[in-house]
Amino acid sequence: MPTGDLETRAERLREVVETPRRAYLPLPDTQVIERPGWLQLLTPSLRQGGLNEVAYSALDEKEADAVIDETLEQYRRLGLRFRWTVGPDSRPADLAERLERRGMRRNETLGMIRGTSVPASAEGDITVEQVDEHTVEEYSRTMGEGWGMDPEPITAFNRLVLSHPGRRHRLFLARYRGVPAGTAGLVTFERSVYLLGGVVLPAFRGRGLYRALVTERLGYAAGRGIPFATIHARASTSAPLLERFGFETLCRFPIFTND
Template identity: 30%
Template sequence: MLSATDVAAASAAWMWAPDDAEVVEGDGFTLVRLPEHFAWDLSVLAFTPTGSGPLGAAVDAVIERARAFEVPVLDWEVGLGAPAGLAGELTARGGQVKLTLEVLARDLGQEIPVLPPPTADLTVRWATDFETARDGSAVAVVGFGGELPPDEQIEAAAAKYAAAVPAGGGGMLVAYVDGAPVGFGGLSLVDGVARLSGGVVVPAERGRGIYRALVESRLSYAVAHGARMALVKGNVVTSAPILRKAGFTSFGQEPIYAVPLS
């Protein structure tokens, strides 16, 4: 049985940044400047203010450092363990919620629910070669915006996945219908936690069970490689309802604020 404390700790430990991102450490915070091909620019990766000073001063220090990047907006996720009053401080500085994530987890020691099969003639494969990795990246662009990474970055990602998948570390799973890439989902296994990320299906193929199939495939892989918990941060509007049907339990929401820097 998963506890809220365990899930909150696993969620707080999940700090993702691509290999080619710029990561900046400050006093009680970490910022990540994403590469140009991403649809967003700058995010707060961690915020753990030190000392007994006012929260507003700590928030201002992050914003002041973020202004040096000369981008218009800072994305700031208010996590389950965020300091009390953080959302109010961001709102007072013009921050507005751009997206709300729901933190969902399930105990992989329990039986995985049998989900309805997809209505599409679907195949899935791991992105352990350039072509499949490029297909998954192309689906990500359709679902999340941005641009395709340079070929050399896709090659590097495919090589990384080719080593990680057989070793039980996870990777990128890509779904195809009639040979065309229609969905993808990421998975990484860290300290017994299966982190499901990035799941999306192209608009023309939604509603056919493809997202469910990608979830089921990743859970099966995670169980086979000894994971004890599956964790995902799903969009409250789109993926979270599907994940709850797949046996996930909600442990709270994490809104992402867009804070203006000008």
């Protein structure tokens, strides 16, 4: 993979692990709780997920259990689905085990990167389009179906994304023979785009739609001179596909959810 302006593995690892923590776009009710060794998002209006997470936690070993219990109770009290990322720079060393003991569900995740030079775009039955105000409801319904979520709050959030001044988020809708079949997004940074939210509806899987969504986003980045794409990919689902698409795995870490 070309190294471009990320010359060392340490630089690429920072781009994979640290940069995506700033990928969020807060809603009016989002609380961003940030202090040394801690970054947390809490958004009561998105009860089923999104903008509810502990993105970074480097805790003192003696205080970790109290902080964990307080945080879990905070989300439980509000009835919110959330996730807790235990990245390579998280502490204490047994943070993942402490979360597992409290019943959180572990998903193994790969931090991956590749250059944004791309193969040919999708052809034939598959089309991928960038979402605008005319297609945002269609996109949100498809996204809600794919992730098993209520589309109404998703639509409100996506409208905010589209209207945000100087926005860094882009949304993409994939169709199969004209029928909405998959969705994905990205967030732009100076040296990379962070790929997120890719999902294909079950009836359309195995037809190349996921690859088309990846390719379209790589092309978007390449066309704007952004040399790299990063992603946090679930080991059991998207990571094997992304390896075949040329992504390099730089780290492996768990993401926990409370469902």
